[in-house]
Amino acid sequence: MFPDKFEYYAPKSIEEATKFLSGHEDAKVLAGGQSLIPMLKLRFTSIPELVDIGKISGLDNISINGNTLEIGAMARTSDIAENQTVRKIFPLLSEAAGLIADPLVRNMGTIGGDICHGDPANDFPAVMLALDADFIASSAKGKRTIKAEDFFIDTFTNALESGEILTGIKIENRNSSGRYLKYKKYAGDFSILGLAVDLSMDGKMVKRAGIGLTNCGATPLKARDAEKFLEGKELTNKNIESAANLLLKVTDFMDDDNGSTKFKEKLLKYLFTKAVKGIGGVQE
Known part of the structure; x- marks a missing residue:
């Protein structure tokens, strides 16, 4: 057509x-x-x-400014996945970028487009929520900063006002490590669900936790209760299980062709446990 x-x-x-x-x-x-x-x-x-906006120079930059990663909205997904600085300092972001769709989409798709589209099945929004990113919106009136957790209003709806363009993303380096895991039926397909987990550790203790959920409701979701529960605690099997149960407080699953609500809840908890243990080195 x-x-x-x-x-x-x-x-x-x-x-x-x-x-x-x-x-x-x-x-x-x-x-x-x-x-x-x-x-x-x-x-x-x-x-x-x-x-x-593809002909506007400077919107595809990826750089470190002090303690902050700055990414232009037109940065290609493949460039983010392959950037060695991103891979070293923000492994969660690098891993997620490398898992998006297929090489063609990664070579053409941009982080700004992925975020602004507002599809709860897109991967970058959950990562932005886990990393507590800030979005820079530009308009004829100037610039303003929107926190990631305030950006996703509804399905295909974001907080940009009329006349505004998302031009940049800023992410503070918190000396963290993270994982992005998702489950899908076919290669290159949208996720049945996924999650981003980012942890800053102080020895065996969780100093800060960031958790974003993909395709678990009408918008990308931030699991605040699970984050707060983990902070200040050791990554024991019991604490991980309790945090996994708290994820379900924010989800809004429905039975569909991808599976029942119970299946998705079980799958989310499994992926979360795998992600956290992978970051924290918790023994099975």
């Missing part, structure tokens, strides 16, 4: 892009296009004006 007709606009600067958006409320920003283009072709959505 072919999409409905639309006007195509390719600004060369953020200022030019935000100025255009401020006067065109129905316009949509195009980043990597790996989610938006298929939806347009299948006519799941219709957009009168498309603003392609």
